[in-house]
Amino acid sequence: MPQTLKKKISVLEKVAVLGGGSWATALVKILSENKAEVNWWMRNRNDVQHLKEYRHNPRYLSQVSFDLKYVLPSDDIKAVVAASDWVILAVPAAFVQLALADLPEDAFHGKVLISAIKGMIPKENILITDFMERKYHVPNSHQLIIAGPCHAEEVALEKQSYLTIGSHDMPTAERFCELLRNRYVKANPLDDLDGIEYCAVIKNVIALACGIARGLNYGDNFQAVLVSNAMFEIERFLDGIMPIHRDLSGSAYLGDLLVTAYSQFSRNRTFGNMIGRGYTVKSAQVEMNMVAEGYYAVQSIHQLNQKLQVDMPITKAVYHVLYERISPTMEFEILKDKLR
Structure with a gap:
């Protein structure tokens, strides 16, 4: 009972x-x-x-x-x-x-x-x-x-x-x-119920990317560019799925992204770091013993974007690494030339 x-x-x-x-x-x-x-x-x-x-x-x-x-x-x-x-x-x-x-x-x-x-x-x-x-x-x-x-x-x-x-x-x-x-x-x-919720989902994907970059030994300069490009990626996606005016510099958007991308407590960043260092998805999941929401979220966002066709190079790179088993080193070599 x-x-x-x-x-x-x-x-x-x-x-x-x-x-x-x-x-x-x-x-x-x-x-x-x-x-x-x-x-x-x-x-x-x-x-x-x-x-x-x-x-x-x-x-x-x-x-x-x-x-x-x-x-x-x-x-x-x-x-x-x-x-x-x-x-x-x-x-x-x-x-x-x-x-x-x-x-x-x-x-x-x-x-x-x-x-x-x-x-x-x-x-x-x-x-x-x-x-x-x-x-x-x-x-x-x-x-x-x-x-x-x-x-x-x-x-x-x-x-x-x-x-x-x-x-x-x-x-x-x-x-x-x-x-x-x-x-x-x-x-x-x-x-902004929906915008906040979608942003909370995508920022976990970005945190995975930041973790992978760190695992590959990219530095702070690259991560700063990665996060700033991510804000444009999030804005494009939100405009594609529900175009209303919103200030993405607010703490619910940019603030939540920053803490997830940089914090030692971010499980998505930790998971990505392990992938960048050579762990398989399964071995990283076992060792963490916690759920990294971004792992599931990147597949959902990637599939949604098949209809929207929004330019999302960071999300695409993370999806390729986690679900198509493309080498993180190779994928981030491609990604770094798409960032500005």
Whole structure:
């Protein structure tokens, strides 16, 4: 039998967090410290029991201790969702369908859904918000997206961090921002749900490219050019798929790209670095023991671009290396002549 929820306190805001990884753990830390009731679903029953006994996640950010007056761990996803008004999805995009498989299609009726996922549904090549609308009938007006720049590891260390909440409903986005704001987290709403979500997907692909370049021993000069060219690539793609005016110099766009491209905590950059140093995809995945969203995202973006025909040389190079097994050295020799 699954370990079900036991309500301990009465609070105004009830938030479900679905996922047991580092970003889910960081969000639970933020929300629970702000005294929201956090119904935390983790698939692994042993992890749930460990959290109940020792008050920390045994696998990720294990230095963070939780107050179990506000954090209610469970491996019963139906109970977790039913007990909450806000539902945060914080599982890798490739596993969303599996994670939600036991939920009925009306499970999210009347709830606000927040995607903390920076990836797309593989093979279907659709955003998480679009998938949730199609499969679970959650309208866009009831969906938000969390964008960075913000790494879970720095949240755990209580380093000053900034979040952007993308939405088509600004009052709801502002309410959620209030749940996140504290002495080390600032959060602001932005009316660009789809643009922020696509940018969050592509910046992981760019981080892979930066990692590959580093693994190939390209220097800081090259990476600066790579990232600046990437902004034009992102702009071309966004204009091709949903042409509205947006300032990509904002922290939800450029800021999120920079932290993912340069940070020591970026798993996509780390994954790319391993590929550049000669690891196979499989061996890099095994050694990391974490999901690099960009690996799946680059295939989705590449396939979407078959229709758009946008000039995306960086994305194409990463796709060739990861999926067509072209030598990183050879591919980046070609790429470097396309950058300006």
